[in-house]
Amino acid sequence: MQYLLNAEQMKSADSHTIQDLGVSSRTLMERAAAACTDYIEEQKWPLTHVCIVCGSGNNGGDGFAIGSILKEKGCQVTAVFAGRMTSRTEECIYQMDQFKQCGGTLLTEWQDNDYSIVIDALFGVGLNREITGHYLEMLQHMNMSSGRKLAVDIPSGISATDGRVFGEAFQADATVTFQERKLGLFLFSGALYTGKVCVTDIGIDSFTVKEQLDTAYALEMSDIAKLLPERPPYAHKGTFGKLLLIAGSSGMAGAAFLSACAAYRMGAGLVRIYTTEDNRSILQQLIPEAIITTYTEYDKASLLSVLEWADAVCIGSGLGRSDVADLIVNTVLKEINVPCLIDADGINILAAHPEWKDQLAEGNYVLTPHLKELSRLTGRPVNEIQMHRREVLEQTARTLDVTLVQKDARTFVGAKGRRMYVNLTGNAAMAKAGSGDVLAGIIGGLMVQGCDNYDAAVLGVYLHGLAGDIARNEMGCYSVLARDLADALGSAIQMTENWKAEK
Ligand SMILES: NC(=O)C1=CN([C@@H]2O[C@H](COP(=O)(O)OP(=O)(O)OC[C@H]3O[C@@H](n4cnc5c(N)ncnc54)[C@H](O)[C@@H]3O)[C@@H](O)[C@H]2O)[C@@H](O)CC1
Numbered sequence: 001m002q003y004l005l006n007a008e009q010m011k012s013a014d015s016h017t018i019q020d021l022g023v024s025s026r027t028l029m030e031r032a033a034a035a036c037t038d039y040i041e042e043q044k045w046p047l048t049h050v051c052i053v054c055g056s057g058n059n060g061g062d063g064f065a066i067g068s069i070l071k072e073k074g075c076q077v078t079a080v081f082a083g084r085m086t087s088r089t090e091e092c093i094y095q096m097d098q099f100k101q102c103g104g105t106l107l108t109e110w111q112d113n114d115y116s117i118v119i120d121a122l123f124g125v126g127l128n129r130e131i132t133g134h135y136l137e138m139l140q141h142m143n144m145s146s147g148r149k150l151a152v153d154i155p156s157g158i159s160a161t162d163g164r165v166f167g168e169a170f171q172a173d174a175t176v177t178f179q180e181r182k183l184g185l186f187l188f189s190g191a192l193y194t195g196k197v198c199v200t201d202i203g204i205d206s207f208t209v210k211e212q213l214d215t216a217y218a219l220e221m222s223d224i225a226k227l228l229p230e231r232p233p234y235a236h237k238g239t240f241g242k243l244l245l246i247a248g249s250s251g252m253a254g255a256a257f258l259s260a261c262a263a264y265r266m267g268a269g270l271v272r273i274y275t276t277e278d279n280r281s282i283l284q285q286l287i288p289e290a291i292i293t294t295y296t297e298y299d300k301a302s303l304l305s306v307l308e309w310a311d312a313v314c315i316g317s318g319l320g321r322s323d324v325a326d327l328i329v330n331t332v333l334k335e336i337n338v339p340c341l342i343d344a345d346g347i348n349i350l351a352a353h354p355e356w357k358d359q360l361a362e363g364n365y366v367l368t369p370h371l372k373e374l375s376r377l378t379g380r381p382v383n384e385i386q387m388h389r390r391e392v393l394e395q396t397a398r399t400l401d402v403t404l405v406q407k408d409a410r411t412f413v414g415a416k417g418r419r420m421y422v423n424l425t426g427n428a429a430m431a432k433a434g435s436g437d438v439l440a441g442i443i444g445g446l447m448v449q450g451c452d453n454y455d456a457a458v459l460g461v462y463l464h465g466l467a468g469d470i471a472r473n474e475m476g477c478y479s480v481l482a483r484d485l486a487d488a489l490g491s492a493i494q495m496t497e498n499w500k501a502e503k
């Protein structure tokens with residue numbers, strides 16, 4: 001598991017290490033600086049003339065300490081101090097003096113030169129407001145320089161907490177980050193500025209912070225192998241559950257096909273599609289493995305009978321908006337006794353009938369909205385959700401008592417009493433119609449095999465992204481179709497199976 005810390009959590013780990021464990025701030029800073037120079041040497045970046053831009057905080061202190069190390073190695077080093085002398089931290093003052101004693105050149109204005117490396121030590125996790133004036137100009141000069149670019153801890157201009165860009169940011173080739181991954185390095189737009197991220201252990205004790213439930217995390221292959229449901233050799237199709245997909249409407253057979261295909265590839269034993277009669281023959285041809293039950297008008301008896309049959313239900317993909325769809329969603333909400341995923345139009349219908357939200361049975365639902373659907377569901381504008389994604393995720397999951405999958409380029413998963421999951425697999429090839437139908441099928445396929453709702457959501461989102469990465473590697477960023485994701489899911493699962501077998 002990879003933990004993703006925000007600025008406050010990182011600062012709390014720093015001060016715990018300094019105050020409770022007695023490791024001095026200076027020691028940590030010198031280790032941080034050594035980690036950066038080690039990285040430059042390992043990468044064999046040319047050390048002809050290094051420029052380090054330093055702010056007045058401890059990130060600036062790291063910068064000066066890097067300057068002293070490089071100076072002692074005989075490199076030509078220019079440090080540009082871009083902060084206010086009176087605002088310098090104790091450590092920044094000390095490291096600046098050390099640097100001067102080593103004979104380093106210290107400027108207060110940018111000077112164009114043929115720098116082989118530009119090091120950004122302007123702001124670290126302490127950045128908390130828009131970058132303007134002198135600082136903004138400094139960042140623009142740094143970005144225009146032709147040298148290799150290294151960010152110390154985090155590129156200046158990026159919020160460590162939510163990845164937003166405070167006006168302008170340093171465009172790094174690499175970021176050496178200290179002790180723990182910061183959330184902002186992996187969220188957008190922050191992730192566009194980091195270059196390669198190298199995490200280095202400098203002896204900060206972050207154990208207590210990571211134990212806390214409000215620290216977000218991402219999954220690694222080792223976690224996935226543990227979460228995958230067992231597949232015992234004596235199994236038969238009944239072992240792996242009966243999944244009901246209430247999906248598709250006239251002209252929208254594809255959604256049902258994609259979800260069914262993904263659910264079967266995920267390992268579901270039996271998949272039944274409940275859809276409009278118009279879709280019968282096309283679905284029978286597209287996916288003969290699925291059982292097809294159809295309706296021409298709202299038919300409560302047939303709906304209750306398929307609900308009775310199911311071990312888990314996915315409702316909403318391609319369902320459309322109609323009176324019949326409303327009646328179906330309402331009946332499912334009232335009558336269901338098994339885990340249920342609500343997607344797409346299922347969410348839109350729920351949003352149009354706020355009084356139905358009370359029927360979301362405790363702990364039994366997974367909702368998979370993209371930002372627009374979440375906006376309809378919560379009544380908050382999309383741009384406000386984008387600015388406060390975490391807060392909206394946690395509040396909605398808590399008040400509705402559901403597992404919430406907030407779909408975006410970086411999908412979040414939240415549920416009451418569970419840690420926030422941030423998904424790091426996937427790519428822009430997946431930003432296409434049908435991709436969400438595949439995700440619903442994958443998560444449904446896991447729920448029907450007995451995975452707990454939250455685990456199914458987290459694992460499903462990870463595998464969906466991994467399948468997207470595999471498909472993109474085969475076909476490039478433009479040409480992947482949603483059905484390719486369903487097909488690549490097999491390889492994604494196999495990768496985790498192989499990983500497990502090798503251990
Ligand atoms: N002992 C520690 O706490 C350690 C800190 N380390 C480094 O220290 C960094 C954190 O240091 P700090 O907390 O001092 O914070 P920063 O060095 O990130 O800078 C904070 C300073 O910048 C100012 N500031 C914030 N936003 C601004 C803006 N938009 N325009 C102008 N000024 C702005 C703040 O008022 C504050 O004075 C880490 O990222 C890391 O690089 C490492 O050396 C490891 C040990």
Ligand SMILES: [K+]
Pocket residue numbers: 059120121122123124151152153154155156
């Ligand atoms: K920085």
